[in-house]
């Protein structure tokens with residue numbers, strides 16, 4: 001918790017009936033009730049979780065970081081009522097002292113349960129108009145001096161994501177907050193798939209904006225990053241198709257207003273899927289870097305991924321669920337159960353380049369949280385490495401034998417570049433994965449019984465370790481490749497020709513008839529909820545390539561906070 005620092009302003013103001021000592025520094029707004037003041041109606045601002053619980057009565061002293069003030073509003077008096085400067089009316093309270101005529105309202109972020117944020121407000125009154133004006137202008141000056149806050153945003157809304165509520169969510173819950181905070185917006189409601197991606201790639205006048213807002217799910221977010229990353233590379237003269245090129249980071253931040261089916265990128269970077277919370281993170285100008293994987297096939301660019309790249313189980317769930325979009329988010333539960341029962345395994349070779357010199361492993365108890373030191377340390381390491389070795393890491397390491405290879409039969413091959421936490425699995429596919437450490441967690445689920453696979457899946461929803469099973473292995477990597485068995489080599493192909501062609505024919509016929517026992521030879525890759533057209537892929541992590549309007553999941557409040565500025 002920040003200390004107040006040098007005071008810019010200090011006055012005695014009233015909050016409803018009580019006198020408060022109110023002070024403003026560059027970092028904090030504090031209002032502390034004067035003990036001598038008689039209290040007719042004890043007023044407690046609507047704190048869901050009081051910021052400080054050291055004192056028995058949280059109504060006595062409050063502090064709000066200036067960085068979490070949303071806006072300040074003057075209340076103007078007229079005919080016994082006060083008119084807000086947004087035009088609405090508010091009745092003056094009878095009990096207020098006759099001399100308390102001038103007022104202003106501060107809107108600020110308040111923390112609620114489960115990482116949710118809400119907009120709270122407190123109205124200060126005082127007898128002197130000049131004092132009131134001074135307070136308003138001082139707070140506005142402090143807000144204006146914060147250069148990380150966006151002023152102009154480009155908003156894309158997918159009206160068909162999730163439960164098709166994107167437009168309503170934006171108009172009712174988000175747009176009014178942006179207006180309050182003085183943010184101007186340019187809104188595009190998409191008319192077809194890839195509309196947002198292509199607009200960002202070719203048309204959008206990005207110089208006019210301080211950020212992009214995505215209203216939709218993970219698929220919509222994927223469109224946005226494809227447009228933005230592509231555009232950034234072209235503007236910087238980088239070939240986005242080359243697997244060996246170091247990509248240029250995107251300067252515009254992206255805000256996610258969750259309105260999809262899984263929304264795991266929002267959940268894993270904010271801690272909740274709540275449009276108001278996301279809007280407030282955008283308003284206060286938060287910044288959270290994010291790793292991005294590039295996926296290539298035979299040196300041809302396929303896609304970017306920030307959350308899950310999954311072959312086998314999650315690829316099959318996605319392929320099956322795409323045909324059931326009409327079911328909405330429930331399609332994943334239906335297809336998940338179906339694919340669990342189908343129990344297909346796939347053969348192939350996985351090669352990977354382990355991440356060296358980093359802190360943290362996929363099995364440790366540390367979690368990526370706001371201000372994560374592991375992301376800071378490993379992120380720094382990445383930028384030093386890329387300066388030192390330029391772009392030739394791949395061939396360098398391959399010749400020095402750092403690549404490792406595993407051949408086998410797998411129920412699932414998953415790469416989680418972040419935890420992939422979502423409401424279905426609050427700790428995620430890889431609970432210890434990091435948002436911005438420049439690595440991805442490669443999880444290999446070898447062929448096992450249905451019962452064992454169920455144990456593994458169920459552990460995603462409990463506190464038991466889903467990796468503590470003999471048929472699971474997990475590695476923290478910078479690059480990996482996958483080659484399905486039947487693509488391996490000409491000699492393999494010849495050997496397997498007869499068996500393979502038989503399987504492929506049957507796989508066509510039997511894809512929807514698992515009971516006949518003919519498993520398909522290939523699955524497909526689930527790349528952040530989009531199906532990839534190729535099975536053999538080469539994946540490389542680009543550390544901190546993009547930035548979100550988020551701050552990572554905050555630790556739960558510390559109740560005994562000795563740095564409570566009210567106690568000073």
Ligand SMILES: Nc1ncnc2c1ncn2[C@@H]1O[C@H](COP(=O)(O)OP(=O)(O)OP(=O)(O)O)[C@@H](O)[C@H]1O
Nearest residue numbers: 161162190191192216217218219220260261262263
């Ligand atoms: N106007 C549109 N019409 C049809 N499809 C669209 C439109 N705009 C975007 N899309 C596509 O809709 C797909 C799904 O969108 P979105 O990710 O928002 O929802 P979802 O799939 O339900 O959620 P999640 O990705 O979180 O599981 C995306 O792949 C996106 O490309």
Ligand SMILES: CCCCCCCCCCCCC/C=C/[C@@H](O)[C@H](CO)NC(=O)CCCCC
Nearest residue numbers: 218262264307308332336420425457460528529
């Ligand atoms: C039988 C009991 C089973 C319990 C299993 C719970 C395990 C849930 C893990 C969920 C992991 C989600 C990973 C996120 C992937 C997203 O990029 C993607 C796009 O939104 N969503 C899916 O592919 C949707 C994937 C949905 C899978 C069910």
Ligand SMILES: [Ca+2]
Nearest residue numbers: 291417434439
């Ligand atoms: Ca990562």
